[in-house]
Amino acid sequence: VKYILLICGDESAAMHAGEGCSGWTEEMQGRGILLQAAGLRPASDATTVRVRDHDVHLFDGPFAETKEQVGGFCLIDCADLDEAIDIAAKHPASAYGTIEIRPLAHA
Amino acid sequence: MRGDVAITAAEVFQDEWGRVVATVIRDTGDWSLAEECTQDAFTLALERWRDDGIPDRPGAWLTTVARRRAIDRVRRNAIGDAKLHDIAMMSETAADGADGEPDGIDDERLRLMFTCCHPALAVDAQIALTLRMLGGLSTAEIARAFLVSEETMGKRLGRAKQKIRHAGIPFRVPPPQMLPTRIPPLLAVIYLLFNEGYSASSGAGLMRPELTREAIRLARVLAQLLPEEPEASGLLALMLLHDARRATRVDDVGDLVTLEDQERTLWDLAEVGEGVLFLERALEKGRAGAYQIQAAIAACHSTAARAADTDWAQIAALYGQLGRVAPSPVVELNRAVAVAMAHGPAAGLCLIDSLAESKRLNGYHLLHATRADLLRRLERHADAADAYRSAVELARCDTECRYLRRRLIETTARC
Numbered sequence: 001v002k003y004i005l006l007i008c009g010d011e012s013a014a015m016h017a018g019e020g021c022s023g024w025t026e027e028m029q030g031r032g033i034l035l036q037a038a039g040l041r042p043a044s045d046a047t048t049v050r051v052r053d054h055d056v057h058l059f060d061g062p063f064a065e066t067k068e069q070v071g072g073f074c075l076i077d078c079a080d081l082d083e084a085i086d087i088a089a090k091h092p093a094s095a096y097g098t099i100e101i102r103p104l105a106h107a
Numbered sequence: 108m109r110g111d112v113a114i115t116a117a118e119v120f121q122d123e124w125g126r127v128v129a130t131v132i133r134d135t136g137d138w139s140l141a142e143e144c145t146q147d148a149f150t151l152a153l154e155r156w157r158d159d160g161i162p163d164r165p166g167a168w169l170t171t172v173a174r175r176r177a178i179d180r181v182r183r184n185a186i187g188d189a190k191l192h193d194i195a196m197m198s199e200t201a202a203d204g205a206d207g208e209p210d211g212i213d214d215e216r217l218r219l220m221f222t223c224c225h226p227a228l229a230v231d232a233q234i235a236l237t238l239r240m241l242g243g244l245s246t247a248e249i250a251r252a253f254l255v256s257e258e259t260m261g262k263r264l265g266r267a268k269q270k271i272r273h274a275g276i277p278f279r280v281p282p283p284q285m286l287p288t289r290i291p292p293l294l295a296v297i298y299l300l301f302n303e304g305y306s307a308s309s310g311a312g313l314m315r316p317e318l319t320r321e322a323i324r325l326a327r328v329l330a331q332l333l334p335e336e337p338e339a340s341g342l343l344a345l346m347l348l349h350d351a352r353r354a355t356r357v358d359d360v361g362d363l364v365t366l367e368d369q370e371r372t373l374w375d376l377a378e379v380g381e382g383v384l385f386l387e388r389a390l391e392k393g394r395a396g397a398y399q400i401q402a403a404i405a406a407c408h409s410t411a412a413r414a415a416d417t418d419w420a421q422i423a424a425l426y427g428q429l430g431r432v433a434p435s436p437v438v439e440l441n442r443a444v445a446v447a448m449a450h451g452p453a454a455g456l457c458l459i460d461s462l463a464e465s466k467r468l469n470g471y472h473l474l475h476a477t478r479a480d481l482l483r484r485l486e487r488h489a490d491a492a493d494a495y496r497s498a499v500e501l502a503r504c505d506t507e508c509r510y511l512r513r514r515l516i517e518t519t520a521r522c
Contacts, residue, residue, distance in 0.1 A: 001275035080277040081227055082285070103274050 002035075002104040003084045007072040009097030014042060014071065016096055024091050028076065033087060037074040068098060112156050120149055121324070123166045124243030129215035130170050131177050132278060138268045140177055142240070148173035216241065217280050217332045220325070224293045225276050232267035233296050239264055242321045252303070252318055290333070294342050294398065297322050297329070301346050305353075319350055330385065340389035341399030347382030348405035351375040362506050367414045379409045397433040400425055419449035436467040440474055452481040472501035476511060479518070488521045 009016075028034035048059040062069055072093070078084050081101070088099040127148065131141035148169045162168045223236040235253075238244045244252075250260035270276065281289045304318025326343040333339045355369040386402045395403075404425045411417040426442035439462050447455020459478050468474045479494035495515035502508045 003275075080275040081225075082277055082281065084275070085227070101274075 001080060001084070002075065002077045004102045004104065005074040005076060005084075005088050005091065006070050006100040006102065007039075007074070007091070007093045007097060008068045008100060009071050009093065010067050010069075013068075013093070013097040016093065019092070022092055027090075028074075028087065033076050033078050035075040035077055037072070039072040040070060042071075043069040071097070112161060113153070115161055116153055116156055119152075119161070119165045119169075120243060123169050124149070125216050125219060125241035125328075126166060127169050127173050128240050128243075129219035131173050132219065133215055134174060135177050135181055136272075136278070137177075137181075138240070138271065140180060141173075144173045144176040144180065145169075147176050214280065214332075216328060218278055220293060220329065221280055221289060222271065222276060222278050224289075224296045225271070226289070226292050227274065227276060228267055228270065230296070230299070232263055233292070234299060235260060235263050236267050237296055237325070238300070238321065241325060244317075244321070248317075252315060286336075290336055290338070293329070294338060297325050298342060298346070298398075300325070301349075305349060316353070319346070319353070322346060323350060335392075337389035337392040337394050338396040338398050340385045341396060341402050344382045344384075344386035344389060345398050345402035345405055347378050347385065348402060348409050351378035351382065351409055366408055371412065371414075374409065379406075382406065383410065395428070395432070397429060400429045400432060404429070417448070419445050423449050436462060436465070437471075440468060440471075440477060444477055447481055452484040456481045456485065470501060472498045472503075472507070472511075475501065476507075479514070483514070483518055488518050492518045492522055 025034060025037065043062040046060075046062045048061065048063050050057045050059075074091070076084065076087060078087060081103075084101050088094055088101055091099060093099060124145065127145045128141050131144055132138055135141065151172060152165070152169055156162075156165075219240055220237065223240055224233045228236070235249055238249045238252075239246065246261050246264060247257045249264075250257040253260070255263075271278075301319050301322035304315040304320075304322065323343070323346050326339070326346055330340045330343045351374050352366075352369060354373045354375070355371075356364060358364050382402065383406050386399065386406055389399050390403075404422055407418050407422050407425070423442055423445035426438055426445055430438045430442060439458070443455045443458035443462065446458055456478070459474070459481065462468060463474065463478065475494045475498035479491045479498055482488075482491035482494055492515060495511055495518055499508060499511045499515060502511055
């Protein structure tokens with residue numbers, strides 16, 4: 001099953017951005033689980049777009065103003081949710097932020 | 108004769124429902140299909156068994172019929188699907204009527220229990236799924252028990268089944284290293300079910316016996332399937348010991364009767380005996396957890412022939428132990444009551460006062476009610492009246508309020 005791990009955190013989590021994943025990435029790549037991953041620029045650099053009645057509406061900022069914001073993602077492929085939970089719990093961001101596990105709709 | 112078949116069939120259904128559903132889920136991975144095919148098999152059974160009598164192995168009969176239905180349905184829906192190969196394999200075993208060894212079936216049921224109580228599902232959903240899939244209660248029955256509309260309950264169940272399927276929640280007994288974190292939620296769901304039936308926080312009657320019965324039934328299965336897990340037997344013991352007193356908990360007008368005033372000759376002694384037996388078996392493992400300790404406390408009460416015979420010193424010690432395993436201010440309060448019963452009101456009051464100082468339970472009417480009772484017994488009537496007043500203000504239940512007001516009037520008269 002393919003899952004996206006959405007790495008979320010508040011502003012303090014941004015301090016960890018430069019730390020890397022202390023071996024997590026290498027381990028998951030080595031096990032053939034991690035398909036793709038990226039960290040994101042902060043939500044202050046986000047632009048939101050909506051088209052309503054053919055008008056393009058732009059908004060400076062993320063789609064929802066919440067304390068925690070998405071700061072990165074990992075695309076993984078593993079056996080089931082239990083394995084995905086185990087993988088997410090090993091990610092260093094789980095210790096200071098929150099990781100949302102979302103199954104892909106067609107994978 | 109026909110009536111007998113219907114009654115026996117009802118018992119068989121209750122025992123077999125979870126096993127049949129679990130087996131079909133294992134074969135097809137489709138929860139809704141499993142439910143429907145099991146329902147079909149049970150309907151057919153009722154017709155056939157009326158004429159032919161109940162087969163020797165009704166569980167095997169039901170499993171075979173449900174699996175055949177499932178195979179037919181999958182075939183019709185998925186011609187050309189790669190799954191067909193698996194289904195072809197499966198139909199051979201189904202045709203044999205081979206439903207595996209009894210132990211194998213029980214494993215299926217255990218898988219089903221663990222999956223229904225997967226921590227990635229909300230607790231509400233875990234409870235509903237457990238009742239539907241393992242207990243065989245209908246959506247309408249579950250909705251009634253939890254006072255929500257059938258539509259709401261149907262959606263809750265539907266969402267949960269969908270999440271299991273789409274989020275990839277595995278249908279299995281978790282590997283040994285996961286059991287320490289996965290068994291407690293399973294026991295918690297069963298205990299919640301029991302409490303919902305036993306204390307009925309809501310609804311017309313004070314008790315809903317169908318829920319307590321189902322919780323005990325599931326705990327029996329679990330205790331049997333997890334013989335190395337003493338908390339499973341401990342939970343079963345705890346529920347049996349409480350359930351044994353059910354006939355005496357409420358009086359003719361529906362008011363709660365305190366343990367002290369319950370008519371002990373009406374307690375179900377066979378059930379008490381069974382509870383004690385399971386407790387002893389659990390304690391032999393030497394790993395006493397919260398359920399075993401609570402069961403031991405319940406056993407102290409249930410085995411005392413008269414209220415005056417209660418071994419309060421032992422109960423106080425057990426609450427002390429419980430407080431170390433599962434610390435909570437309510438446990439502290441209960442310990443204080445036991446200490447007061449064993450060693451006098453002054454000793455109990457000492458503990459209650461330090462608990463009141465910590466301010467963790469000051470919104471809880473029973474803290475004040477207990478304090479008031481001890482002060483009254485120490486003849487500090489003015490202080491007792493103050494404490495009764497606080498208790499009355501905080502009490503939410505009419506019955507308790509009436510009782511506390513009566514005590515307040517008595518105490519004020521003696522000031």
